Amino acid sequence: MTVTASAERHFTCREADIPEEGRIVDVRGMSVGLFRVGERIVAVLNICPHELAPVCLGQRRGTTLPSAPGEFRWGREGEILACPWHQWEFDLLTGVSLTDPKVRVRTFPVEVENGDVYIRLRRA
Amino acid sequence: MPRAETVIDTDIHTMAIPERVAAYLPEPWKRRYLGGNRGPGVLGYWNPGGVLRADAVTDAGVQIAARPETLARDYFDVTGIAYGVLNPEGVIHIGVSPELDYSAALLSAINDHFIHDWLPVDPRFRMSIGVAPNDPVAAAKEIRRVGRTPGVVQVLMGSGAREAYGHRMFHPIYEAAQEVGLPVGIHPGNEGVGITGPTGAAGYATNYFEWHSGLVTSYITHLISLINEGVFVKYPELRVVLIEGGVSWLPALMWRMDKNWKALRMTVPWLTEPPSATIQRHIRLTTQPIEEPENPQHLRQILEMFDYGSMLMFSSDYPHWDGDTPDFAARFIPREQRANVLSETARRLYRLPAPVAEAVG
Numbered sequence: 001m002t003v004t005a006s007a008e009r010h011f012t013c014r015e016a017d018i019p020e021e022g023r024i025v026d027v028r029g030m031s032v033g034l035f036r037v038g039e040r041i042v043a044v045l046n047i048c049p050h051e052l053a054p055v056c057l058g059q060r061r062g063t064t065l066p067s068a069p070g071e072f073r074w075g076r077e078g079e080i081l082a083c084p085w086h087q088w089e090f091d092l093l094t095g096v097s098l099t100d101p102k103v104r105v106r107t108f109p110v111e112v113e114n115g116d117v118y119i120r121l122r123r124a
Numbered sequence: 125m126p127r128a129e130t131v132i133d134t135d136i137h138t139m140a141i142p143e144r145v146a147a148y149l150p151e152p153w154k155r156r157y158l159g160g161n162r163g164p165g166v167l168g169y170w171n172p173g174g175v176l177r178a179d180a181v182t183d184a185g186v187q188i189a190a191r192p193e194t195l196a197r198d199y200f201d202v203t204g205i206a207y208g209v210l211n212p213e214g215v216i217h218i219g220v221s222p223e224l225d226y227s228a229a230l231l232s233a234i235n236d237h238f239i240h241d242w243l244p245v246d247p248r249f250r251m252s253i254g255v256a257p258n259d260p261v262a263a264a265k266e267i268r269r270v271g272r273t274p275g276v277v278q279v280l281m282g283s284g285a286r287e288a289y290g291h292r293m294f295h296p297i298y299e300a301a302q303e304v305g306l307p308v309g310i311h312p313g314n315e316g317v318g319i320t321g322p323t324g325a326a327g328y329a330t331n332y333f334e335w336h337s338g339l340v341t342s343y344i345t346h347l348i349s350l351i352n353e354g355v356f357v358k359y360p361e362l363r364v365v366l367i368e369g370g371v372s373w374l375p376a377l378m379w380r381m382d383k384n385w386k387a388l389r390m391t392v393p394w395l396t397e398p399p400s401a402t403i404q405r406h407i408r409l410t411t412q413p414i415e416e417p418e419n420p421q422h423l424r425q426i427l428e429m430f431d432y433g434s435m436l437m438f439s440s441d442y443p444h445w446d447g448d449t450p451d452f453a454a455r456f457i458p459r460e461q462r463a464n465v466l467s468e469t470a471r472r473l474y475r476l477p478a479p480v481a482e483a484v485g
Contacts, residue, residue: 063390063393064389064391066393066396067393067394070353070354070394072393088386089390099386099398
């Protein structure tokens with residue numbers, strides 16, 4: 001994601017305070033989920049684009065990769081966020097839905113400085 | 125009778141000639157068949173007018189569809205049908221007999237009878253071969269035995285079934301059909317017959333009206349199953365024709381399946397595209413019995429909700445009581461897709477040449 005120079009940077013929490021399962025923080029009245037994906041920290045607006053459910057309360061997991069009929073291949077552990085309502089799956093690394101590339105959760109650029117986690121919000 | 129539009133009829137019912145069937149039937153089945161025990165009967169629901177049209181007889185009172193010569197003269201010539209797919213009466217009932225060896229032998233004999241005694245009579249005739257889905261290995265063997273015969277254009281199974289047709293037990297049938305290049309057609313009428321179980325998912329219909337109205341539920345069940353089990357992923361060249369199963373339910377089911385796929389894709393990872401996309405590519409439907417809303421515009425709106433121009437094919441169901449004439453069905457079809465529905469989609473699916481009837485016109 002391109003970060004414009006005008007995007008404001010907001011403190012969220014200390015990196016050490018993000019547990020393995022992730023946490024939800026309040027940033028200027030917005031609910032934002034912070035998740036560890038490998039070495040990265042990903043910030044997701046806690047609103048599902050489908051019916052506005054609190055998407056960050058859903059399962060964080062891997063998923064079944066494309067396979068032949070009757071076969072199951074598990075992969076991408078920890079990289080998938082599934083909405084708690086209709087179980088739409090989103091790729092945490094991009095925010096994009098696994099079934100429709102036009103659909104995505106909103107993600108924010110994350111910066112970590114001296115153990116502090118910041119996200120950038122685009123100006124309107 | 126010359127027509128403005130070419131018509132290919134994708135569902136015509138013909139009656140096997142018993143003594144000719146017997147000629148292709150080995151013992152001990154031949155003596156059984158000639159003795160009058162011909163397999164599972166229907167449940168006996170009462171259609172007061174009978175299933176066959178009372179007017180579909182010659183002046184001598186013989187069923188027009190019971191002999192190839194009269195079918196050609198009194199149906200094809202009169203109606204101006206360029207090509208017609210013959211779906212022999214009874215094969216879908218025999219196909220769900222619990223007696224697997226008998227049903228396989230009898231279906232082979234009926235297939236041979238139509239191949240040798242009907243197809244050569246008129247160049248407009250095409251036919252489906254009947255198979256018994258409950259013995260998929262035998263069905264696949266029959267498909268490989270006669271499926272490449274010129275004039276054979278489809279494998280036929282009843283929509284009444286023990287299991288939904290996506291179930292992996294049936295896959296040998298699809299493998300064979302794809303191998304010989306034939307679509308698989310599913311036709312209603314054997315619901316409740318043989319070992320199909322109850323007529324509907326929630327039990328037995330109590331009369332013909334209930335039974336006949338509920339036949340669509342078989343189609344919905346089979347279509348969901350075919351998609352769910354990845355049949356078209358495994359057999360990407362396969363086409364399935366939903367014959368006489370209704371039309372208007374399709375878009376609603378496509379939406380429902382797409383919605384569920386977005387939620388539950390994880391459980392069917394072989395489905396890498398929305399079910400509606402697979403359906404539009406692999407499924408064909410026949411028109412009869414076309415739904416008749418009071419406002420015909422409503423049906424046109426439903427047609428616009430899916431790619432009907434490349435999926436929907438005219439069928440008459442002649443000589444059954446609930447058939448549609450080409451003119452009647454055509455008035456529900458928007459003009460821009462009428463040629464596709466009346467002939468061209470069927471011509472592509474069944475690989476039919478340019479019509480011979482037009483030259484005679």
